[in-house]
Each structure stands twice: as C-alpha cells, then as structure tokens.
Amino acid sequence: MKPYINDYNDVLRLLDDYIGQIRWDDFYGHRDRPAPFLLQNDKPDENLAELLRERELRTALELGCGEGRNAIYMASRGLAVTALDMSPVAIENARKMAEAKGVNVEFLCQDVLQYQSPARVDLVYDAGLFHHLTPHRRITYKELLLSSLAPGGYFGLTCFASEDFDVHGAEELTDWEFYRRKRFGGVSFSPRRLKEFFAPQLRLAGIRKMRDGVPDTIQGLTFMWAALFQYQ
Secondary structure, three states: OOOOOOOHHHHHHHHHHHHOOOOHHHHHHHOOOOOHHHHOOOOOOHHHHHHHHHOOOOEEEEEOOOOOHHHHHHHHOOOEEEEEEOOHHHHHHHHHHHHHHOOOOEEEEOOHHHOOOOOOEEEEEEEOOHHHOOHHHHHHHHHHHHHHEEEEEEEEEEEEEHHHHHHHOOOOOOHHHHHHHOOOOOOOEOHHHHHHHHOOOEEEEEEEEOOOOOOOOOOOOOOEEEEEEEEO
C-alpha cells in the first residue's frame, strides 16, 4: 500500500487494500462450493435466453463472464461476443468450453474496470459481478457501461435481491455501513436502489426474480433479481 494519497487513483487503491478481494482463482480452481454457476456451468441464465428471443441483438459485452456459460450461449445465437473476467482459471475453462461447443467468443483475462471498449455494443450483460463491487468501484463500472453501450442498447443484470438475505446471506448496506463494517463479499440491492444508481442514463425497463423450471437454463437462482435497463 502506498503511504500517501496523491491523486484519485491512490484513493481507489487504498480503499481496495482496505476491503480486500475475493480470490476467484481459488473459487474456480477448487470448485468446493455448491454454487449453481459452477455445477451448471454449461447453462445460460433464463432471463438472457428470454431477452434474446424477444429482441434482435448483434453484439454483446459480458462483464465478469466466469467460465463463459452466458457468453457461449450468446455466441451460439449469432452474436459477436467479447467476454471479460479477471480469473485466468475461469477464462481458460471458458475457452476450452467454447472450443468444445464450436463457438467463437473473444475471451479476455482482464480486470473489467480497466477495460476500454473499442466499439459500442447492443448488449452489456452482467451475471453476478456488480453485487461484488465495492462502492468506490461502482462509479467506474457505470462509466464503462455508458462508454460501451450503443444508443438504445440494453444492459442486463442479475444480482442479489435484498429481500432474500436469509438465502444468500448478502446484506443490503448503505455505502457508509459497507466501509464501517469492512464488508468482504457481496451485497444485495433493492429495485429502488438499482434504479437510483443507474439513472438517469440507464432507464429501468423491467425487474423480476429469476425463474426456475425453464428448460436448458441454470436453476437455483431465484434469490436474484433479473433486471433490464435501456441506454437513453
């Protein structure tokens, strides 16, 4: 940790060090947790499948793609997809799965918050990254969305629902509480907070709980919101 704060980036790095980070390589490498997206890593989100049935989209960027299940699905539906994750283990697994399924995805092992999109896309999708971001990093995340989406483009988000704390254990916290408790791990959100944070550039087009029982999609994520925003 640097001993002094000389610029804005020093502030961000100091707060990063204060909170700490999840070791995602251990998570994907050890595979010792019963997370649905590990156990069903070849299934897309049902809300993403619904979105692609209802709208014609050509290009997509996935943030925090993990082992690539959603990116691979989008590519199989004809979209040109770039997918980012900071875990080398996850990206290597994703590339192997894409090759096995015969689809082409540009997988990049990179910190999402350091990425600069070379072109605007029709869809930015996030299946569980946002709720793991610290409050001071959410600002950069939103800036990335606004610089990556084409006018009228869509932002699809799945994240922990605040009312299901007893299932996922991720509290809804004010940002002050987050730092006071030195929270390590995910937090949850209410629809009101999501709408407030992404406004005014991103309009909330719909929000609901993720559904079980949809064939050929991931199951067991009914404690998460499926939200869709449109770039104004």
